[in-house]
Amino acid sequence: MNIVVCVKQVPDTYEEKKLSDADKTLDRESVEGVMNELDEYAVEEALRLKEAHGGEVTILTMGPEKAVETIRKALSMGADSAVHVVDPALHGSDALATSYALAKALGTIEHDLVILGVESTDARMSVIPAMLAERTGAAQLSFARKVEVDGSTVKIERQTDTGYDVVEAQTPAIVSVVEKINEPRYPSFKGIMAAKKKPLTTLTLADAGIEASNVGLSGSGTSVAEFAARPPKQAGTIVKDEGDGGVKLAEFLASQKII
Amino acid sequence: MPVERVLPSDEACELINLVRELARDELAPHAAAHEERAEFPRETVRLLGRAGLLGLAYPEEYGGGGMPYEVYLQVLEELASAWAAVALAVSVHTLSCYPVAAFGTDEQRKSFLPDMLGGELLGAYSLSEAMSGSDAGSLQARAKRDGDSYVLSGTKAWVTHGGTADYYNVFCRTSDDARGGVSTFLVPADADGLLPQAPERKMGLRSSPTAQIVLDNVRVPADRLIGNEGDGMRIALSALDGGRLGISAIATGLAQSALDAAVAWAKERQQFGQRIADFQGVSFLLADMATGIEAARAGYLAAARRRDTGLPYGPQAAMSKLFATDTAMRVTTDAVQVFGGYGYTTEYPVERYLREAKVMQIFEGTNQIQRLVIGRHLLSLR
Numbered sequence: 001m002n003i004v005v006c007v008k009q010v011p012d013t014y015e016e017k018k019l020s021d022a023d024k025t026l027d028r029e030s031v032e033g034v035m036n037e038l039d040e041y042a043v044e045e046a047l048r049l050k051e052a053h054g055g056e057v058t059i060l061t062m063g064p065e066k067a068v069e070t071i072r073k074a075l076s077m078g079a080d081s082a083v084h085v086v087d088p089a090l091h092g093s094d095a096l097a098t099s100y101a102l103a104k105a106l107g108t109i110e111h112d113l114v115i116l117g118v119e120s121t122d123a124r125m126s127v128i129p130a131m132l133a134e135r136t137g138a139a140q141l142s143f144a145r146k147v148e149v150d151g152s153t154v155k156i157e158r159q160t161d162t163g164y165d166v167v168e169a170q171t172p173a174i175v176s177v178v179e180k181i182n183e184p185r186y187p188s189f190k191g192i193m194a195a196k197k198k199p200l201t202t203l204t205l206a207d208a209g210i211e212a213s214n215v216g217l218s219g220s221g222t223s224v225a226e227f228a229a230r231p232p233k234q235a236g237t238i239v240k241d242e243g244d245g246g247v248k249l250a251e252f253l254a255s256q257k258i259i
Numbered sequence: 260m261p262v263e264r265v266l267p268s269d270e271a272c273e274l275i276n277l278v279r280e281l282a283r284d285e286l287a288p289h290a291a292a293h294e295e296r297a298e299f300p301r302e303t304v305r306l307l308g309r310a311g312l313l314g315l316a317y318p319e320e321y322g323g324g325g326m327p328y329e330v331y332l333q334v335l336e337e338l339a340s341a342w343a344a345v346a347l348a349v350s351v352h353t354l355s356c357y358p359v360a361a362f363g364t365d366e367q368r369k370s371f372l373p374d375m376l377g378g379e380l381l382g383a384y385s386l387s388e389a390m391s392g393s394d395a396g397s398l399q400a401r402a403k404r405d406g407d408s409y410v411l412s413g414t415k416a417w418v419t420h421g422g423t424a425d426y427y428n429v430f431c432r433t434s435d436d437a438r439g440g441v442s443t444f445l446v447p448a449d450a451d452g453l454l455p456q457a458p459e460r461k462m463g464l465r466s467s468p469t470a471q472i473v474l475d476n477v478r479v480p481a482d483r484l485i486g487n488e489g490d491g492m493r494i495a496l497s498a499l500d501g502g503r504l505g506i507s508a509i510a511t512g513l514a515q516s517a518l519d520a521a522v523a524w525a526k527e528r529q530q531f532g533q534r535i536a537d538f539q540g541v542s543f544l545l546a547d548m549a550t551g552i553e554a555a556r557a558g559y560l561a562a563a564r565r566r567d568t569g570l571p572y573g574p575q576a577a578m579s580k581l582f583a584t585d586t587a588m589r590v591t592t593d594a595v596q597v598f599g600g601y602g603y604t605t606e607y608p609v610e611r612y613l614r615e616a617k618v619m620q621i622f623e624g625t626n627q628i629q630r631l632v633i634g635r636h637l638l639s640l641r
Contacts, residue, residue, distance in 0.1 A: 072273070186281060189311030189324050192273045 001055040001149060001171075003046040004111045005079065006102060006132075009033040009063050009070035010122040017122065023217060024224040025092045026122060028064060035070045038117025040077075040184040041177050045147055046115050047078045048182065053149055056080045058109050062090060062101055068200070075195035076187035082198070083109060087205045092217030095123065099131030101215050104208045106136060112171040113154065118143055118178055129176035139169030145180040260519060262340075262556075264333055271330045274315075278334050281310060282341035290342035290466075294611060297458070297465040299423055301381070304348050307338075308378025313352050316501075317360055321372035328501070328563040332508040336556070339512030340519075343615045344467035346512060348381070350505030351419045355382025357498040358428050358443050362486040371445060375426070383424035384502075385415040385472055386495050392417075393628050395430075396438055396492055400474060402431035409433075409484065411444060411452075411477040417622070421470030422455030424448055429474065430495055433488045441491030445483050452477040463614030499624060500573045501566070503580035506623045507559035510580075510587035510616065511552060517587075517594035517612045518548045524598050524607075535597075544597060548590045555583035574636040581629040584619040591616040 011017045011031040020027040046057045059074040059082035061067050071082045085105045093101065106114065114136075119126035133140035141147075144156035145164060152171045157164040159178050187195075205212055213219050239248045253259045261279065266272050285303055293300055307313060316331040317323025324331075331353070339346035356375045359367055374380055391398040400413025411431050418427070427446045434440035446453060452475040458468045486494055522545055525536035535541045562575035591613040595602035602609045620626045 076273070186306070186310050187277055188309060189274055189277070189315065189326075192270060192277065196270070 001049060001053045001113060002058070002111045003049060003055060003113045003115060004058045004060050004106060004109055005039070005042050005046045005074065006060050006114065006116040006128070007039040007043065007070060007074050008036045008061065008120045008122075009067040010036045010120050013037065013121050019224070019227050023092060024227060025217070028066075033066055033069060035073050036117055036120045036122075038119060038121075038177065038179060039074075040117075041179055041181050042115040042117050043074050043077050043079060044182045044184040045144075045175075045177055046113075047185070049113070049147065049149055055112075058083060058111065060102065060105055060109065061085070062093075062098060062105065064091075071200065072192075072195050073187060075198045075200075076191040077185060078191060080198060082200045083203060084200060085203045085208055085210075087210075089205055089212050089216050092220060093215045094220035094222045095125050095127050095131065096222070097215040097220045099128050099135055101205075101208070101210050102128070103132055103135035104210045105203060106132070108203065108208060112152070112173075113149075114138065114172075114174045115147075116174070116176045118176040126176075129174055133174040136172070136174070139171075139173040141167055141169055141173050142176045144175050144177045147175055147177070147181070262336075262515060266330065266333070267327065268330075271326070271333075274326070274330065275333060275337060277310065278312070278337045281307065281312075282337055286338065286341035286345055290344075291608060291611065293342075293466040294344070294463075295465075295605075297460075299348075299420075299466055299468050300342075300345060301423065303345060304352075304381060305379065307345070307349060308380075311378065312338075312349055313378045313381075314356065314376030316353055317356060317372070317376050321360070321368060322376040323372075327567040328504065329560060329567055332504055332559055332563050335505055335508040336512035336515070339509040340516045342466075343509055343513050343612075344464045346509045347419065347464060347467050350502065350509060351384060352382045353505060354498055354502040355384045355424075355426070355428055357501060358485045358494050359445060361497065362443070362490060362494050367445075367482065367485065380425040381420055381423060383418050383420040383427045384498070385418045385421075385427045386430045387417045388414065389416045389471070393625055395495060396441070398430060398432060398441065400429070400431045402433050402442055402444060404433070404481070405478075408478050408480050409444060411446070411474045411479065413474050415472045415474065417459075417469055418455075418472050419467060419469055421468060421472050422458060423468050427453070427472065428485070429472075430491050431474075433491075436489070438492050439489045441495070442488045443485040443491045443494045444479055445485055446477060446479050450477045450479060462617060463611065464618055500576045502623050503576040503629075504559055504562055504566070504572075506619055507555065507562075507576075507579040507583035510583040510619045511555045511559060513612055513615055513619075514548070514552045514555065514583075514587040514590040517591045517609055517616075518545070518552055520607070520609055520612075521545060521548065521594040521597040524601075528599075541597060544593050548593055551586040551590055555579075555586045558582050574633055577624070577629040577632040577636075580623065581626045581633070584616070585626060587616040587619055588613075 012034045015031045018027045057079040059079045062085040116129050141156045143159045145159045146157040148155045154173045155168040158167050315324035315326045319325040335346050359371050388398050402409045402411045429444045429446050432440050433442040454473040456471040458470045528535045558579040562572050562579045565572040594609040
């Protein structure tokens with residue numbers, strides 16, 4: 001079973017993120033880049049499936065030059081090879097454009113299964129897995145908290161608000177995973193050394209057959225019109241319990257439309 | 260704040276990133292509770308072992324990381340800034356591999372080192388005795404040759420990982436010759452008659468177990484003798500040079516955490532209507548702390564680079580250990596001062612740092628012994 005894991009480099013969750021004034025896109029230079037946390041679970045799940053069923057794990061990343069740090073981390077965890085789609089023309093691509101570019105890149109890699117985290121911590125749209133499935137015609141197995149593979153059958157437990165659904169499909173399939181699924185391993189020092197020698201293919205737009213008019217700021221269907229800094233935090237409301245604390249709390253929550 | 264490091268290679272940078280991630284997620288959140296309960300985090304150390312951190316400074320052909328000491332020590336410093344006892348575990352384990360790696364026969368290296376460096380095992384180094392500390396040559400434990408084996412008897416003391424280790428480097432007397440009568444044995448923990456005693460109840464580094472080991476006629480095969488009979492003191496002293504650099508790096512990391520905590524506090528704490536950091540009396544204290552740490556770091560790195568290029572580095576290791584641990588003592592004491600009364604409570608980590616720093620002036624050669632080493636070196640130069 002050959003698996004592709006889509007991995008995204010995102011700004012460090014612990015740091016404050018900024019939008020650039022020039023083109024209203026995320027300022028990726030001002031903060032440290034890290035592997036999107038949910039993608040670590042995706043890499044881990046792919047490695048476990050590989051350990052159980054054989055095959056190869058390929059990392060697919062679209063992003064600027066420095067995203068190679070994140071690719072290297074995935075390789076040092078144990079993935080076999082990587083494909084990096086990097087081209088200045090991709091800058092500013094929205095989810096729709098990104099899914100188009102990723103689908104094109106996927107076409108260059110032989111695979112049975114694609115695994116992704118359910119969302120990235122920067123954009124948090126959680127739409128790429130579904131868009132990829134639509135674009136590639138693969139089955140969509142989203143929000144997986146458990147994945148089982150038997151021949152060409154892939155069965156997942158889809159996390160829901162109240163429990164889980166069992167969903168099954170034939171390969172090729174696209175699986176998005178939630179953090180319940182596993183505990184990602186740390187890379188080892190030997191893995192770091194080995195990662196240097198693993199094949200890393202770089203694709204430009206032309207290499208992947210991506211039409212420039214469909215990606216980047218101008219090729220995106222959505223755009224940021226304007227943005228403003230988050231207003232400073234307001235002082236909270238203190239509810240003093242004089243025997244009626246519960247009622248007051250409930251009233252407050254109701255007034256905020258939380259209950 | 261992460262320390263900005265000058266590292267010799269991309270691999271070293273990625274190694275430090277991995278260590279920072281492990282320190283942030285697996286060490287820092289658990290240090291205080293384990294210290295409180297005096298509980299050794301065996302599984303955490305195993306996790307570091309699996310990541311390859313227990314054999315970094317040894318050759319790759321035996322399963323080590325092939326990293327220069329310059330990098331290994333910075334790894335220790337990073338670990339120590341999150342949890343000193345865990346960094347100490349890595350340092351002591353690294354020390355415990357040294358006799359076989361440097362003095363073992365090819366056969367011994369091939370048969371023992373891969374497991375010792377593999378990350379699953381934890382080692383101990385057992386030189387001191389109750390009546391033999393700074394005067395290591397006065398040790399009394401005995402090893403008697405009996406056919407194809409040696410029989411070890413006596414009591415060793417202050418053994419880090421005593422009762423937890425998987426194997427012990429045990430220094431025993433094979434003759435009465437004061438300097439030439441000591442030999443080194445690599446003894447598995449499950450050897451009959453090797454009896455770890457109850458752990459010491461310590462002031463700090465409580466999550467690192469320290470215990471006496473009673474040797475009640477422990478029989479080990481003769482191929483467990485490392486080096487020749489009588490090489491023991493030479494092995495011990497040579498191993499300690501590297502061990503002292505380990506302690507220097509750990510002391511530096513500990514001091515760095517104390518400084519980071521003190522700076523954060525001084526920027527937050529308001530008195531007389533301003534941050535206490537804006538009072539020169541406080542900022543000068545912080546400046547002196549930072550200066551000491553920077554010098555301690557530079558000192559251990561300079562000694563490590565001597566070692567990495569094959570130059571003698573014993574006196575530099577002694578200077579580095581002396582300076583870094585005295586600095587850690589001063590910096591952690593001053594960190595408590597910056598925190599004021601809060602620093603004296605267990606609500607904040609700085610009182611623990613102070614307790615942890617104290618032993619660093621004592622173990623791996625007291626700082627008085629370090630001065631002796633440095634003084635003798637100076638006199639031998641002319």
